[in-house]
Amino acid sequence: DAGVIQSPRHEVTEMGQEVTLRCKPISGHDYLFWYRQTMMRGLELLIYFNNNVPIDDSGMPEDRFSAKMPNASFSTLKIQPSEPRDSAVYFCASTFDGSYYGYTFGSGTRLTVV
Amino acid sequence: AQSVTQLGSHVSVSEGALVLLRCNYSSSVPPYLFWYVQYPNQGLQLLLKYTTGATLVKGINGFEAEFKKSETSFHLTKPSAHMSDAAEYFCAVSRGSSASKIIFGSGTRLSIRP
Numbered sequence: 001d002a003g004v005i006q007s008p009r010h011e012v013t014e015m016g017q018e019v020t021l022r023c024k025p026i027s028g029h030d031y032l033f034w035y036r037q038t039m040m041r042g043l044e045l046l047i048y049f050n051n052n053v054p055i056d057d058s059g060m061p062e063d064r065f066s067a068k069m070p071n072a073s074f075s076t077l078k079i080q081p082s083e084p085r086d087s088a089v090y091f092c093a094s095t096f097d098g099s100y101y102g103y104t105f106g107s108g109t110r111l112t113v114v
Numbered sequence: 115a116q117s118v119t120q121l122g123s124h125v126s127v128s129e130g131a132l133v134l135l136r137c138n139y140s141s142s143v144p145p146y147l148f149w150y151v152q153y154p155n156q157g158l159q160l161l162l163k164y165t166t167g168a169t170l171v172k173g174i175n176g177f178e179a180e181f182k183k184s185e186t187s188f189h190l191t192k193p194s195a196h197m198s199d200a201a202e203y204f205c206a207v208s209r210g211s212s213a214s215k216i217i218f219g220s221g222t223r224l225s226i227r228p
Contacts, residue, residue: 004157042220043158043204056215091157099208099216100165102148105157 004106006092012112018080021109023092024073033103034067034077035091043091049075082113116141118207120219128227133177133192135222137205140186147188148206148216149179158204164188165210175199200226 005024013019025032033048047057052069060067064083069075079086089110093103121136139145146165150158162173169181175198179190188205205219 043218045215048215093158099146099214102150102160102163103158103216105150105159107155107157110155 004092004094004104006090006106006109008109009107010110010112012114013082015083015113016081017113018078019082019086019111019113021077021090021092021111023075023077023106025075025092025094026104027073029094029096029104030072031095031098031103032069032075033093033095034075035093035105036088037091037108038088046077079111082111084113087111087113116145116207116209116214116217118205118217118219120203120205120222122222123220124223124225126225126227127195129197130194133190133195133199133224135190135203135205135224137179137188137190137219138186139188139205139207141207141209144210146208146210146214146216147179147181148208149173149177149188149190150204150206150218151175152202152204152221154201161190161203195224195226197226197228200224 007022034046036044046059047067049069067077089108091108093105095103117140119138148163149161152158162171164171164181172178177192202221206216208214208216
């Protein structure tokens with residue numbers, strides 16, 4: 001398996017623009033997580049899905065952030081409009097059977113908003 | 115609720131010396147415990163995990179950790195540090211059931227001196 005695949009690896013955008021980050025989980029995994037990592041705040045859980053249904057979005061910072069999982073093999077995290085404080089590395093992770101096996105992380109998308 | 119505390123945001127050891135990264139957890143139920151490693155510009159990678167059974171857990175790259183319930187600890191050790199061990203290490207905990215989320219610590223950056 002190719003692992004969790006995220007795209008793009010790097011994204012530079014101007015403040016106010018819409019940004020879409022993409023994630024393909026490992027085939028057969030039924031949980032998908034979106035995390036944000038910054039120096040100041042560390043690793044933050046934004047939202048997670050089980051069987052394509054959002055279970056907990058309490059970590060989504062504000063209405064500018066939205067996430068979807070239209071099918072078992074694809075998820076998006078959208079920021080509209082983007083702001084400089086959204087600059088961070090965004091990770092997607094997936095697993096099956098909850099936490100027992102741990103999570104498999106993607107390589108991340110480094111977002112820079114200028 | 116579960117939580118995890120990593121003692122020391124930065125640890126520096128000499129090459130060949132013992133590596134000890136400290137982690138204490140809080141959980142009202144038997145936990146699952148994890149250690150992850152993150153190399154620069156990469157995602158988090160599972161080093162080892164404890165779910166049930168033997169309390170000394172061996173992981174990849176020569177690392178091991180011991181679950182000590184009486185001390186609520188899950189410290190990570192390696193007998194002899196290599197330069198390639200330089201990375202960020204995250205301790206994590208979950209409720210010990212399949213449906214639970216994994217809660218990550220704030221991370222410890224390990225530096226290796228030549």
